[in-house]
Amino acid sequence: RNLELPEHLKSYKGVWVFIEHDRGQVHSVSWELMGEARKLADKLGVQVAGVVMGGPDEKLDDFAKEAYAYGADSCYVMRDPVLKGYRNEPFTKGMTDLVNQYQPEILLLGATTMGRDLAGSVATTLGTGLTADCTELNIDGTTRALAATRPTFGGSLLCTIMTLAYRPQMATMRPRTAPMPRRDDSRTGSITEATLGMVETDIVTKLLDFIPDANRNTVNLAYADVIVSGGKGLKNPDNFKLVWDLARVLGAEVGATRPVVQAGWVEAERQVGQTGKTVRPKLYIAAGISGAIQHRVGMESSDVIVAINTDANAPIFDFAHFGIVGNALQVLPALTKAFEARLAKQIRKVA
Amino acid sequence: MHIVVCIKQVPDSAQIRVHPVTNTIMRQGVPAIVNPYDLFALEEALRLKDQFGGRVTMLCMGPPQAEEALRKCISFGATDAVLVTDRAFAGADTLATSYALTSAIKKIHEEQAVDLVFTGKQTIDGDTAQVGPGIAKRLGWNLLTYVSRIVKVDLENRRIQVERRAEGGVQLLDTTLPSLITMLEGTNEMRFATMDDMLRAARFQVRKWNKDDAGIEDVTKIGLKGSPTVVSKVFGPTPRSEKADMMTVADTSLNDVTLNLLDKIFTQ
Ligand SMILES: Cc1cc2nc3c(=O)[nH]c(=O)nc-3n(C[C@H](O)[C@H](O)[C@H](O)COP(=O)(O)OP(=O)(O)OC[C@H]3O[C@@H](n4cnc5c(N)ncnc54)[C@H](O)[C@@H]3O)c2cc1C
Ligand SMILES: Cc1cc2nc3c(=O)[nH]c(=O)nc-3n(C[C@H](O)[C@H](O)[C@H](O)COP(=O)(O)OP(=O)(O)OC[C@H]3O[C@@H](n4cnc5c(N)ncnc54)[C@H](O)[C@@H]3O)c2cc1C
Numbered sequence A: 001r002n003l004e005l006p007e008h009l010k011s012y013k014g015v016w017v018f019i020e021h022d023r024g025q026v027h028s029v030s031w032e033l034m035g036e037a038r039k040l041a042d043k044l045g046v047q048v049a050g051v052v053m054g055g056p057d058e059k060l061d062d063f064a065k066e067a068y069a070y071g072a073d074s075c076y077v078m079r080d081p082v083l084k085g086y087r088n089e090p091f092t093k094g095m096t097d098l099v100n101q102y103q104p105e106i107l108l109l110g111a112t113t114m115g116r117d118l119a120g121s122v123a124t125t126l127g128t129g130l131t132a133d134c135t136e137l138n139i140d141g142t143t144r145a146l147a148a149t150r151p152t153f154g155g156s157l158l159c160t161i162m163t164l165a166y167r168p169q170m171a172t173m174r175p176r177t178a179p180m181p182r183r184d185d186s187r188t189g190s191i192t193e194a195t196l197g198m199v200e201t202d203i204v205t206k207l208l209d210f211i212p213d214a215n216r217n218t219v220n221l222a223y224a225d226v227i228v229s230g231g232k233g234l235k236n237p238d239n240f241k242l243v244w245d246l247a248r249v250l251g252a253e254v255g256a257t258r259p260v261v262q263a264g265w266v267e268a269e270r271q272v273g274q275t276g277k278t279v280r281p282k283l284y285i286a287a288g289i290s291g292a293i294q295h296r297v298g299m300e301s302s303d304v305i306v307a308i309n310t311d312a313n314a315p316i317f318d319f320a321h322f323g324i325v326g327n328a329l330q331v332l333p334a335l336t337k338a339f340e341a342r343l344a345k346q347i348r349k350v351a
Numbered sequence B: 001m002h003i004v005v006c007i008k009q010v011p012d013s014a015q016i017r018v019h020p021v022t023n024t025i026m027r028q029g030v031p032a033i034v035n036p037y038d039l040f041a042l043e044e045a046l047r048l049k050d051q052f053g054g055r056v057t058m059l060c061m062g063p064p065q066a067e068e069a070l071r072k073c074i075s076f077g078a079t080d081a082v083l084v085t086d087r088a089f090a091g092a093d094t095l096a097t098s099y100a101l102t103s104a105i106k107k108i109h110e111e112q113a114v115d116l117v118f119t120g121k122q123t124i125d126g127d128t129a130q131v132g133p134g135i136a137k138r139l140g141w142n143l144l145t146y147v148s149r150i151v152k153v154d155l156e157n158r159r160i161q162v163e164r165r166a167e168g169g170v171q172l173l174d175t176t177l178p179s180l181i182t183m184l185e186g187t188n189e190m191r192f193a194t195m196d197d198m199l200r201a202a203r204f205q206v207r208k209w210n211k212d213d214a215g216i217e218d219v220t221k222i223g224l225k226g227s228p229t230v231v232s233k234v235f236g237p238t239p240r241s242e243k244a245d246m247m248t249v250a251d252t253s254l255n256d257v258t259l260n261l262l263d264k265i266f267t268q
Helices: A028-044 A060-069 A088-102 A113-126 A237-250 A258-262 A293-299 A328-350 B036-052 B064-075 B094-111 B131-139 B195-203 B254-267
Strands: A015-019 A048-054 A074-079 A106-110 A130-134 A136-139 A146-152 A157-163 A169-173 A190-194 A206-212 A226-230 A253-256 A283-287 A304-309 A322-325 B002-006 B009-011 B032-034 B055-061 B080-084 B116-120 B142-154 B159-166 B169-176 B179-183 B207-209 B229-235 B245-248
Touching (some): A028 A048, A028 A060, A028 A106, A048 A060, A060 A074, A088 A113, A088 B142, A106 A113, A113 B142, A113 B159, A130 A146, A130 B094, A206 B159, A226 A237, A237 A328, A253 A258, A304 A328, A304 B254, B002 B094, B002 B131, B009 B064, B032 B064, B036 B055, B036 B116, B036 B179, B055 B064, B055 B094, B064 B080, B064 B195, B094 B131, B116 B131, B131 B142, B142 B169, B245 B254
Parallel strands (some): A015 A048, A048 A074, A074 A190, A130 A169, A226 A283, A304 A322, A322 B245, B002 B055, B002 B116, B080 B207, B116 B179, B142 B179
Antiparallel strands (some): A136 A146, A146 A157, A157 B229, A206 B169, B142 B159, B159 B169
């Protein structure tokens, strides 16, 4: 098998990020990727560009400005009425044409329902490699190739994957896997306008409607600062209320393990882990959670992890920062009371 | 209506162990199952067959023992099963996998025109969700990923309407047949196999295709050779260097433990 980069692909330069937006807002995963793209580009000594595609009446210029603030040097902007609302066909054509014309060496997308849909189609059209759901992106010292690391078999193993003989090298990353980069509004950049060259009648698939989720603004686990999660160790849905009590006092979101979701104690949106959400709050409190690898991969980047478990040998203590060996049914209410008192004191101090 | 459902045989990940020294997957003794996500695709296809009549053809690329996974699907009521199996396919990444499966679908399409292809959302081993979009692109058929509900199928006018899961909501999409659907999990519940279908499955002759039978035109596009991605390293997760700071309720009073913890959290 040929592992050498052919001569005609050596001119591919620069790192691109697909800027995903929907109904007036850029998905934070795009900025997280921008932070990673900046680091990769600096190692390679190349530029970072954002790709912004959307309708003429959308705030694409504002998105480009935001992209500069998060690390982009330039943006490719494609405005066309058929690009309003994501559809595979026009977005795949737009992205593929841009890549063929401007030839980036690396193209990064969020591992969202939009990013994965688009990435798979674009990689197939271009005939290049695509590494899914990466947790770490780096540059290989010897080949200068993108070294993309991803968990497999539910996180029990990690593997590093490279695309050596094809360009661009493509990868997707899940929301919250990389930290949010610092925003610097003094940074500026240049816009390259591009045209799609497609009209609505060319496109077979019609977007008839978008039905927003009812609980869209109520559960935002991925971006919560504090999360209190409960596991099967709480034994029944009644005891699980203790998790809600502590969360209320802390202004936290409530998370759960998969068995808890499967038992119907909480909604599926609250599942943390490989087949749920990836989170990275400042504080993650895990009560009655064993710490299985599938749960761990979703929350181990939290700044501070507190685990409460009756079993001193529970795997969760291998990666928690603070461990309490004890009965969560007693510890949770005690914590709720203690936090309540502490926070009240702090508020009094401020007042 | 003719529907093709793609399934992968995967090791039951609930029972996967990783060798602590060599960091390799210990497959010995781990039962192989139909990728759980693919069962939602199969059930949805069977429901369409119940409604419109026609056939459901199962397709799998894998080693000879993957025949068992296909037989399982026959027991749920699928009509036919094709196993694409050849050493030349070994080491395929998603690009090479979608190439091989697309060739086979074209062959099946020649036998009887295909209206819909179903795949699962993703697998539990490779876990990339890339094969579905890859096949759709290669066939030049409409791609409908993360479908949570098939709203209606109009066979006469060859149109299909689906709900597709997006970030923060659901898209209602309308498109033409043939299309490829990747089915979201939890959208339906697999039926029980009937006694008749179980008996049929036990005797069922799965069709086995090598690379020529599958109509592979370009052998440089299959297997390891046709795979642009290179796995350069496999390793285990790094354990945290320092152990957790532990407190035991049995040793100290509950009150002391909580206050102690709070002090530590607030000084972090
Ligand atoms: C393909 C696949 C995907 C998966 N994806 C996910 C996922 O995304 N997220 C996820 O979470 N899981 C996932 N799982 C499941 C995962 O493997 C574990 O089974 C699950 O995380 C365990 O949940 P748990 O910790 O709540 O329950 P258990 O493992 O049953 O642990 C309960 C814990 O509570 C402790 N305990 C008991 N009583 C008390 C008490 N009174 N006070 C304090 N502690 C107590 C016990 O010591 C034990 O450690 C997945 C599994 C598979 C196979
Ligand atoms: C540890 C590991 C990591 C990998 N990482 C990558 C990577 O980042 N990029 C990459 O290109 N390849 C990767 N691969 C290779 C990839 O797993 C294989 O190409 C595999 O054949 C298909 O990909 P998948 O399992 O991710 O399927 P997915 O794309 O997740 O599967 C989606 C659907 O496609 C159908 N399908 C998938 N495979 C088959 C099949 N063999 N027969 C019939 N239907 C099928 C099923 O309906 C399935 O639900 C990896 C493999 C391993 C073992």
